[in-house]
Amino acid sequence: MHHAEITPLMKDALVILGAAGIVIPLFARFRVTPIIGFILVGLLVGPFGLGKLVSDFDFLRHITISEPEALDPFAEFGIILLLFTIGLELSFNRLWQLRKLVFGLGALEILVIGALLAVALSLTGLDWYGSLALGLALAFSSTALVLPISGTNTPVGRASLSMLLFEDIMIVPIIFLLGALAPNATGDGWSGLLDTLWKGGLVVAVMMIAGRFLLPHLFAQAARTKSPELFLAASMLVVIGASLATALVGLSPIVGALIAGLLIAETEYHTEVEGIMEPFKGLALGVFLITVGMGIDIMVIWDQLWQIAFAVIGVLTLKAIVTGVLLRLMGARKATATETGILMASPSETTLIVMAAASSALLISRETAQFWQIVTAIGLTVTPLLAMLGKRLARQVEPAPTLDELDEEGRDAPRVVIVGLGRVGRLVAQMLKRHDVAYVAIDSDPDLIESARHDGYYAVYGNALREDALDKLNIDKAPAVILTMDEHILAQRMVRKLRTAFPELPIIARARDSFHAAELYRSGASTAVPETLESSLQLSEAALVDIGVPMGPVIASIHEKRDEFRERIQEDGALEHKPKLRTSTSEN
The missing domain is CATH 3.40.50.720 (NAD(P)-binding Rossmann-like Domain)
Known part of the structure; x- marks a missing residue:
């Protein structure tokens, strides 16, 4: 009798689902965010963890990830679903109320931090183009980790949201800027940027106008069937369709996902959609965090321990101070500025994307990119610890009214x-x-x-x-x-x-x-x-x-x-x- 073989992708899926089944309840029992658990699982089962020992111990291939690169699409989809659910929690009216923070505080945060990091990196001997690319990359903060920790209804959440929204808007211009600065860039780099911006603006406008008329009818039809499966299918259709629409014109797919969430938030069906999408978002986000952990090479960290530690501490400290000072200048309370600054200090998953673009444009070497990728992965790992530290320091700086x-x-x-x-x-x-x-x-x-x-x-x-x-x-x-x-x-x-x-x-x-x-x-x-x-x-x-x-x-x-x-x-x-x-x- 013929037995079908288990494909590497099926085996990897089993490893991830098993990890989720262990990590989430275990860390929840000790009241620790599962974010750290997923990253540690990625480190353990990845190519730099137990994966290194597969050649010596064959049984380990059954509990390690065989094809790490095959998980990248699932990780990207997790970020898309996360931005979609964040959009569901917001509304266009609320975004309009935050416009001064988004284009004021958000713009200052990324430009000031990016410039200061670029100057600091140039002092280490890196050329100006590479310094600017890395400075802008490290200025980003993690939407995937910060907002689930801070929420969007607290003073810290509102301040974080405004900065993160501007960062999401700036992803495409920064990536195009890196392309224009590339040593082999042609003269149409800026024209390509302008072309993407007007096409993207047109697509976004069409989505917002059409969505207001079409989405209520789409979900009304799904609701009349009383079929959860059809409701889920309609939700997936909207988020994937919106993400593809923005990606086809050169914008980030997360822009389309966020707009889709905002549009559905204006309908009476947003609560049902949010409930249906929540489990998928959590699992897909876990896959992304596992891929982050798989990129951490313990041996490289050991060989460059002091340099990496200095880089992590330096980036976190600079970003925390600058963000906190900007918030105070914008009128935030001491406690809010302190907690938000420390929470927003770590790099982002977007940092890895911008670094990849800078490396492809030959602005930074492969070794430099690997070093800062490890720094970014460590920064992502300690984000929950930063959140706890921020809360404690905020209470000391400005205790709650007693x-x-x-x-x-x-x-x-x-x-x-x-x-x-x-x-x-x-x-x-x-x-x-x-x-x-x-x-x-x-x-x-x-x-x-x-x-x-x-x-x-x-x-x-x-x-x-x-x-x-x-x-x-x-x-x-x-x-x-x-x-x-x-x-x-x-x-x-x-x-x-x-x-x-x-x-x-x-x-x-x-x-x-x-x-x-x-x-x-x-x-x-x-x-x-x-x-x-x-x-x-x-x-x-x-x-x-x-x-x-x-x-x-x-x-x-x-x-x-x-x-x-x-x-x-x-x-x-x-x-x-x-x-x-x-x-x-x-x-x-």
Whole structure:
């Protein structure tokens, strides 16, 4: 009987999938980003790791990558999917709001860092053309690693996004510039650049106009079939088609992917598309990181250990300082400038692309390119460590506002206290502000506090379970305390502590379900609001109104049903010992 042979590509796919199955849960268990794990796997199974020993130990060929170059298309596709999903999280309105940062801060960042690196490299004996090429290449930062770490909704995320967007725009002009500077470049280098720019601009304009009309109809048809497979196929068609369109006119395919994501973000189907694409993006990004790890040669690092260490430290330090200073000049807070500068310090996957273009144009030698490729790979590897270092230094440079920094009015005036400033806490704060009810929010996550204060919320950093925190918040004068945290046990502890210290204080607590609500009532909550109950009541209200039932009777029945459920939950909580407390304003 004939047995089909396993092809090298199938075997490599098995190695990668096996690595993903081990790396992701293992690193997640220790709360470490899998980015480092994927790079280390690439180093281990690549040609400079166990691959070197295949000739001596034949069994190793089954757990190593046979054809590293065959993985390059998959790595590139991972970056395309990443930029597509980033586009889904944005919108054209938001990009328009960031225009000053993108073309101001972004332009300054890459031009200033590129020029300074070029000067530094020229002092090492490298000619000006090669220095300029390497300086611009190393000025890029990693979109694939920075944005998943920083997000796009925090001050650090917004600053990083603006710089990374400009870098993505500058990829093509820089690569064409390198071609024009090549020793054997012809006089049509600049004309080729202009040709690509006008063609690219035309394609982008057509995509934006056509996409606004065609995409809603395309995804509406896919949604009507109720077929996840068809929805996935439509999503893949859009992202691949947009990437090919920009690539055919000389632009980077990631430009097309980003625009496709932005267009879909304007439709009502963006959440579904984002959910479908997420697993593919994560796996493809893992393949890219594995290819980065496969490019690291331990022996070369050992032979040039001090030179590589000096180069890595020098590049990271220069980029961190320049980026931080530029952010401060643009008005960013010290903490934001410090954290963003350090996070953006490492080189990028785009650095490898620009280096390859510079090497092909004979602006740098093969040995020089290999040296800086290793520096770039190490920089990518330490990016998660830079993120942790940036957070720590940012808190030391400018600690989050604490309870000691409550203004005098905040110390004396009665304020509703909101514990927890996530999604629910923010919404509660918005409603209190709309009705002119004074409040102060407290959270133990400094990043949440920084982001909330940037968005205009009155928030302080602190642990609400501490006795001194309760004293500084003047809980005894507060009209009410609203607990919005999602931690089951922490909420109960907080309710019990507050009820013991302040018997008459109204305590309104968020509950996961009716069972959790009953436990909160037993602990002493005045009102416990189960998320499942409220979502069911809101759904019922919307349905009744939409089918024509008058609003007044609907609202009355909803309140009646809410009171009925609340009484039942209180009975389940065995609250005979609980004193009669004032009804919260949310019930009125």
